[in-house]
Amino acid sequence: MIDALISGRLYGVAKRGTGKTGNTYTTAKVKVASGSGETLLCSVIAFDEKAQAALLALDDGDSVALSGSLTPKVYEDKNGATRPSLDLVAHAILTAYHVKHKRQAMTGGGDGN
Numbered sequence: 451m452i453d454a455l456i457s458g459r460l461y462g463v464a465k466r467g468t469g470k471t472g473n474t475y476t477t478a479k480v481k482v483a484s485g486s487g488e489t490l491l492c493s494v495i496a497f498d499e500k501a502q503a504a505l506l507a508l509d510d511g512d513s514v515a516l517s518g519s520l521t522p523k524v525y526e527d528k529n530g531a532t533r534p535s536l537d538l539v540a541h542a543i544l545t546a547y548h549v550k551h552k553r554q555a556m557t558g559g560g561d562g563n
Contacts, residue, residue, distance in 0.1 A: 454520035458482035464505040
């Protein structure tokens with residue numbers, strides 16, 4: 451497990467689920483650019499209510515930054531090639547919506563521009 455901060459774009463839409471114990475969770479996929487220019491797919495799960503709400507408010511392609519516990523993985527694609535992937539248990543999420551509202555609060559309600 452690695453404590454990580456990643457950023458990327460939502461791939462598809464987030465989905466809410468309920469576990470066997472009745473607790474809710476939200477899952478999503480995020481496309482993350484690596485340093486080599488390759489795009490990695492990160493599977494995200496959030497248990498925190500605020501983090502879940504932030505994920506569910508996003509649409510496909512929206513930018514997002516996530517903080518949490520990261521586990522690197524490897525999978526075999528449909529062509530048989532080995533590819534890296536990431537799994538993240540998200541603890542905190544920052545979106546453009548959050549940044550805009552923080553700027554408005556700091557500037558006394560302006561649009562932040």
